[in-house]
Amino acid sequence: MLSADLLGIFFFAVSGSLLAARKGFDIIGSLALAYMTGLGGGIVRDLIIDQGVPNVFVNTIYLLPPFLAAIAVYLMSTHLQKLRYFISLFDAGGLALFCITGTLVALEAGIEPIVAVLLGVATACGGGLLRDITANETPGLFNPRDLYAVPAFLGASVTVLLEMTGWFNLLTATITAVAVFVMRMLAVRFKWSAPLAVRGWSRPSLRLPRSRADNAK
Template sequence: MTISFDAVQVWLDLAGIFFFAVSGSLLAARKQFDILGSLLLASLVSLGGGVIRDIILNSGPPAAFTNPAYLAPPLLATVLVYFLFSSVQRYTSLLILFDAGGLALFCITGTLKALAAGMNPVAAVLLGVTTAVGGGLLRDITANEVPQLFDPKDLYALPAFTGAALTTILWVSGSFNALTAGAVAAVVFAFRVTAWRRSWYVPLAVRGWHRLGLDTADGGAKD
């Protein structure tokens, strides 16, 4: 049985929504939100990037409002965190891991949808990155956190750029398939997590500025 491209994209979207939703519920737990606040934050982070993507593409109502299946992952994530969070000790690591999973999948699906809509490769990469980082930006702002996108001690957008660019190259060359998509997702996930654990970063806006609070002598290991 052959699975259509649209079906693959929907399943990738749903997986990315779930990963991002868990990160939102974990942040809500850390902020001591109630369960309704957890559900709303999970929905915001997991659906926000896709809504932004669909609005930019002007392809009709966003998928989050036309496909009821898109509402299930945030609800599932909220319930799982509610029952399991009390036994989770290293929640910061879990938040980063789930966020990295969502980032890896959304930079692919956002780029694919842009390419399928006829956007040029550069625009497709930019929309893929926007899809990947948009939800996390909304999550952090809503929870009164410094957005990871603008954290000078972390890499967030660069892994998404990498994934979107690789997806575009594979698409243009005719090499994009389920196997190569999995490879791209793995590269982005590993890049994001490794950058976080080792405190990789890009240069600041002005040469000579120093990152406040960054201890470069400790190797950057994190929980």
């Protein structure tokens, strides 16, 4: 599970550094968003389950993926013309992995299955939420024209079912992660969304002020 955790951290961290690049932040801002995005969800989870000092502060290997992500984006971002798409791509990879690893950590800590699902979702969404709020973006979790938490919820739920029935293994975990990733990217591609808080209300316009529209390219 450590390798999946580190890979998920790297994916999320890349999305943070890419957003920093899109916003015109310097390398320090890129590192800050990388660490915040990559480690934020796991720290929130570990604090909630009260397992003591969060893993990231115990095992220093967790600090490596965000650093590598920021360096990789620094060296490659000039070749990434569609930054918004790549942010979504790496974010979806982190979401797919963290909804599984977060749920497993909660189950191993003795958390009830339903609560473990919620903690899996919190792990998957926490880093992206911190990233977007810090960068003054509308978080995908609260975007009425996006489907962000639902793929993570389904992935966490399937993880719990697989673990409880004894079917959880590398193959089923991989299939679950791929399914979550594909669902998330399809939601981005086809603008899938959940029902609004009040039935009958219309969704806000997608039209952006010119300056924001230019930044979104």
